[in-house]
Amino acid sequence: MKRREFLTLIGAAAAWPLAARAQTPPLFATTKVDGCENVYIFRYVRHQSMFVVTPEGVIATDPIGLRRPAAKAYIEEIQKITKAPIKYVIYSHGHFDHIAGGQPFTDLGAIFVAHKNAKARIEALKRPDVVVPDEVVDTERTMALGDTTLELIYVGKNHSDSTLVMRLAKEKIIFTVDWIPLETVPFRAMADTYLPDIEDGLQKVIAMDWERLIPGHPGPDGRQIGTKADARAALAYLQDLSAAVKKAADEHKCLADAMRDIKLPKYEKWANYDAYLPMNIERYCDFYSLGI
Numbered sequence: 001m002k003r004r005e006f007l008t009l010i011g012a013a014a015a016w017p018l019a020a021r022a023q024t025p026p027l028f029a030t031t032k033v034d035g036c037e038n039v040y041i042f043r044y045v046r047h048q049s050m051f052v053v054t055p056e057g058v059i060a061t062d063p064i065g066l067r068r069p070a071a072k073a074y075i076e077e078i079q080k081i082t083k084a085p086i087k088y089v090i091y092s093h094g095h096f097d098h099i100a101g102g103q104p105f106t107d108l109g110a111i112f113v114a115h116k117n118a119k120a121r122i123e124a125l126k127r128p129d130v131v132v133p134d135e136v137v138d139t140e141r142t143m144a145l146g147d148t149t150l151e152l153i154y155v156g157k158n159h160s161d162s163t164l165v166m167r168l169a170k171e172k173i174i175f176t177v178d179w180i181p182l183e184t185v186p187f188r189a190m191a192d193t194y195l196p197d198i199e200d201g202l203q204k205v206i207a208m209d210w211e212r213l214i215p216g217h218p219g220p221d222g223r224q225i226g227t228k229a230d231a232r233a234a235l236a237y238l239q240d241l242s243a244a245v246k247k248a249a250d251e252h253k254c255l256a257d258a259m260r261d262i263k264l265p266k267y268e269k270w271a272n273y274d275a276y277l278p279m280n281i282e283r284y285c286d287f288y289s290l291g292i
Contacts (some may be wrong), residue, residue: 002192016031025222028070030077033212033225036171038148039215042077047085047098047132048224050175050214051078055145057087060110061166061175062216065101071189075104086110087145090152092135092177093163094118095192095199098216100135102131113143115154115188118162120281137164153208156192158201165205172211180205182219184271190283196242202235245281249288258285 023035025043033039038053046062048178058078065071078086091099091114099122102112114133116124122130141152151167159179166175177188186193206228213226241264248258267273286292 003105004064017131022127027041028073028077030081031195031224033171033173033214036173039168039173040081042074042226044073045067046216046217048216048218049074049092049098050166050173052145052148053055053078053082053084054148055084056146057085058082058084059088059090059143059145059148059150061090061107062092062098063100063102063131064098065131065159066097071101071104071277075108076232088143089120090114090150090164091132091168092175092189092216093160093167094121095160095178096130098177099131100127100129102172103129110160113137113152115142115162119161119290154200155204156197158192158198161194163201165208167208167210169209171216172209174205174208174210174212174215176205177216180213180226180231181217182213182215182223182230183233183269184217184219185237185267185273185276186280187272189279192281193286195287199235199238199242202231202238206235237264239269240264240266241280245284246288249285254285254289255282274278 028044031041033041040051042049042051043066043172049062050063051058051060063071063074063177084086087110089105089112090108094117097208112131112133113135116136116138119133122132137152139152139154143150143152145259148168151169151188153165154165159224163176163179211227213230215226218224243259248254248262262275264279
C-alpha cells in the first residue's frame, strides 16, 4: 500500500522514452487526429490527453497539470478550436501526474468524472491541486454529447485499480493511459501495477472493437497514436517477461541473478530497454518470490 500511495502522489508515468529526448519538441502542442472531425490530442511535454469537440460542448480528459501550468495551455488550445463550453473532464486513472491541476476547468463549470476507486483515493489523500470527481463510473458508462458517444469502460486492475478505457465507437479510437505503451518498456519498477491482472486486462482491450489507440505518453520519435499491434506487443512483452522471471524464481535466482542474466532481445530496440528492464524484472521477482 505504501508503494501505491507514493506513486499516486508522484504519478506512475510510462516515461517519455529516453531516446526521444535528444530532439526536444515544443513545450505543448495540439494535434487533430487524422480522419476525424472532432478528436484532438493535447500534449504537454511528455504527457498527452484526448479531447473531443461537439457543437454542444467539449469532453476533455486528464488535466496533466502536476507542478506545471498545463491546464491553462490546454484550455487555451481548446478555445482556439471552439467556443463551445468544456462540459466534462474525465480522469484516466488516479495517478496525480495525469489528473492534477484541473481547477481552471472547474472554474469554467466542467463536470469531473472518474472511476469510483480514483475518487476514493483522491478523497483520502486530500491533495489541494486535484479536483474531486463530481461523478463516478463503476464498470461502464456511456456519455453522449452532441453527435458524439463516448464509452467509459473499467476492465479491472492493471496499472492502477482505477483505469478507464475510453472508447469512441464511431471513430474506433480508444484513450487509455500508462499501461499500453508504444514500443516502450514499462516505467521503472512498474509500481502500482497489479500482476497478473494487467495481462487479463490487455486481453480484454484487444478483444474490443477499435483501430487506434491514444496513450498517455508519446512513443519513440514522438509517435502519438498506436494500433492493436502495439497492444498485442505490450501483452507479449509482459508474457515473455513473466515466463522468464518465473523460471528464474523457480530456480531460486531472484533477485540479483535474474536482474543480471535475463535478457529479452526481441524488445531490445524498444525505448528504455536497458534502463528499465532490470527494474521490470525486479517487479516480477517480487510477484513470484514474495507474492506482492
